[in-house]
Amino acid sequence: MKARNAGKPVAAGSATTKQRTIRDEILDAAAEIIVREGYDACTMRAVAALVDMKAGSLYYHFRSKDEIVEEILNQGIETLYARLAETMRGLPKEAPFADRLSAAVGLHVSSLVGKDQKYMHVYEHLPPIIKRRSRKMREKYAQLWHDLFAGGVASGEASNGQDLQLLVPYFLGGLNRVPEWMRASGASSEQVAALAITTLLDGIGAKR
Amino acid sequence: MKARNAGKPVAAGSATTKQRTIRDEILDAAAEIIVREGYDACTMRAVAALVDMKAGSLYYHFRSKDEIVEEILNQGIETLYARLAETMRGLPKEAPFADRLSAAVGLHVSSLVGKDQKYMHVYEHLPPIIKRRSRKMREKYAQLWHDLFAGGVASGEASNGQDLQLLVPYFLGGLNRVPEWMRASGASSEQVAALAITTLLDGIGAKR
DNA sequence: AGATAAATCAAACTATCGTTCGGTTTAAAA
């Protein structure tokens, strides 16, 4: 076996420390290539090169290229869903809508620009056939947002009578462009999150 | 030569009627495939099949596959830019901000769901390397929106003091997801446009 | 040390990609 961990700290931590398997390294490499150069450029040979292996060796860890992509896709959406569900559940029952919204936006944005952002951005680079596979999970995630807004409407804290079925994908679709905004404006993730929240709540029209 | 126009009306119109060339048919076919099945699926053989030809014959009309894609890309963005610029120029000088915004949103949305929507949606399916080529033109288009908002700010009709450098990509990025909203909610393009406008102006927060 | 299992390699296979090119068909000009 090759010295795969040469130079890397052994992470001699607690027994509960999730250890980084070779599988993870491969997933990371593939996601990295997809986000930076697109799905076409993500060949088995390119992925292998990034983890210092040969293309054929990848098949010891994965059944196919499809399995790699699918795993990346799931990892991204499922952890995002879990984190948002957890965050919402952790809020006090009487937390105002603005606070709930702020927490959700903050989490979503930080996921888009954080350490594992790769996994969030892979989706948009995939061919439609593959995209469709994760559609159900993505709708499940959108449902969390739908619930959030529905709560705001019920308490009278939100909505001008907008159709939530339309408002949620509107807001969420816009939020996903966060990295673009940051690139174009040089703003921080906090600034971006703040803009999204205040604009959604109050708009940009002159005050009356 | 094959009977390419079999069954098609000759469009015996005025001399100024733009006639549909074979080039156009090829561009249409390629755009159609890219939008429906992604860039990978858009092979020369697939495009050729859609226009009842063989792959090699395409090279009589185009120098390369790249040339086809580039032409699609330009056609989409340039006509959009021209139409918005024209529309803005056509508005009376004293038109209120809300009207200007409404006109711009209406145009943008109708382009995204209209007859030539293909050409608008091709962009998002392309590998990063190709995307970068049309970046300048897209920034030019965004500049139109920037000017629109800047006008609203100057006249005091808009803005809560938001950074326009951030607000424009925020709003525009969201707007581009219109087809998704419509699919998810079953709303019409007019409903979607209305939501985008009122939400941007007034937000969804409870009135004060 | 020797044996066993895990991990990787080298090389090939088939399929398909973009592209080329000589020949063939079709439409218009003479």
Added chain:
DNA sequence: TTTTAAACCGAACGATAGTTTGATTTATCT
């Protein structure tokens, strides 16, 4: 009708894709 040019086909080319496989190296266990 003959000539000429435009439009297309058929078949191939080299490159590269995902994948398979038998051999080989490396780690682990006794």
